[in-house]
Amino acid sequence: MPGLYVHIPFCRAKCGYCDFASAPGTAEEIDVFLEALTREAASYAALAGRFTTFYAGGGTPSLLSERQLEKFFRAVEKLTGPLGGLAEATFEANPESLDAGKAELLKAAGISRISMGLQASQDALLKRLGRVATSGDFLKAWGQLREAGFRNMNADLMSGLPGQSLKDFSDSLEWLLKLKPEHVSFYALEVHEGTPFSAAQVEEEPDAAADMYETGAASLKLAGLNRYEISNFSLPGRESLHNLNYWEQGDYLGLGPSAASYLDGERRANTAGTAAYVKAALAGEAIPAQYRETLSGRAKRAEKIMLGLRKTSGIELTDDIFIEFKEELGRLTAAGLVETAGRVLKIKEDRLYVSNAVFREFV
C-alpha cells in the first residue's frame, strides 16, 4: 500500500532544537514553492491512483493560507484522487497558524487525521524551546479542530528537555489526556549540530528522558492508549496507517525538499535545500538527491528487521531471516532483549526504550 508524503518547508519561526528542513517564508516564497511542488507532483503522474495514505508534514503545513491550501490540495489530488477516498489522510498543524476557517477547509478537503505539536504544557518550557504557541493556543486550536469534526488527532510531547522535571512531563501528559487524544507521540530531545541548542551547548538528558518515557507509557496505558511502536501510542484502531507502512518496509513517494521515497527497492531523498529544490522543479529538471541507494539481499532484510521491530507486534520470523541472522538473534535472546513466540519476534516490552542496542546488531 504506497503512501504519499509531502514536505512543506516553512514554519512561523525556527525552534531552538529543530534540524528539519524548515524556515520562515514569505507568502510569495510559499507561492513559488507550491508551483514547484505542483510540477514535481506532475512528474509522477504515472503513479496516480496507486496511493492509499497521504501525509502532509514539515515544517508546518498549517502555515499555508486558505488560498494556498486549495492550490496544495489540487496538486496532491492529481496523484491521490479525492483525499476523502484514501484509507488515511494526515495533516500536521501547529496552533499558531490554525484557525476555525482552516480547520473547516481541511475537513472539507478530506483530511481525516491531524497531528499537532504540543511538546509541553508549561509555557516557560515552550518559550525555552523557541516554540511560538502557548498551551492556551494549543487548547484553542484543538477545540477548533474538534468543532470541525476531527475525531482522529495526535499530539506530540517532548521529553528530556533542559530544565524539565519528571513532574513537568507527567503534568503535560495529564493536561493532554484531558483533551482525550486518539494518539500520542513521544520524542526525546536530540541536540543536532547546527541548531541554536547545539550552539548553546544544551545537553541531551537520556536518563531523564527514559524515566519520562516509562512513566508516560504507563499513564497512557491506563487511559486506553496502547503502545504500538516505540514512541507511538493510540486508541485501538487509531494507529497511524501511513507510518505503519514505513515500519513494514512498504513503498512510498516523498515530495518536497528533504522528502524521502522508497519505491521498487530504491531509497532516495530530495535535496534538503528549498532554493535548490524550487530551482530544479521549475526548470523541469530532476530534483537533486541527498542520497540514493538500492537495497537488496542481506541489507534489505536487515532493514526490514530494524523497521519491523519498532512495532510492538514485532515481525514474522521467516526462514530467510532466521537463517541469515541466527547468530545475532541468539545473542539478543541471550541478553534478554528480544523474545520469540511461535513465528513472531519482538523486542521485550520493558526493553523498547533501549531498542538501539537491538538495532546495532543489524547495522
Ligand code: SF4
Ligand atoms: S515547528 Fe516543528 S518543523 Fe517548525 S521549526 Fe519547530 S520543530 Fe521545526
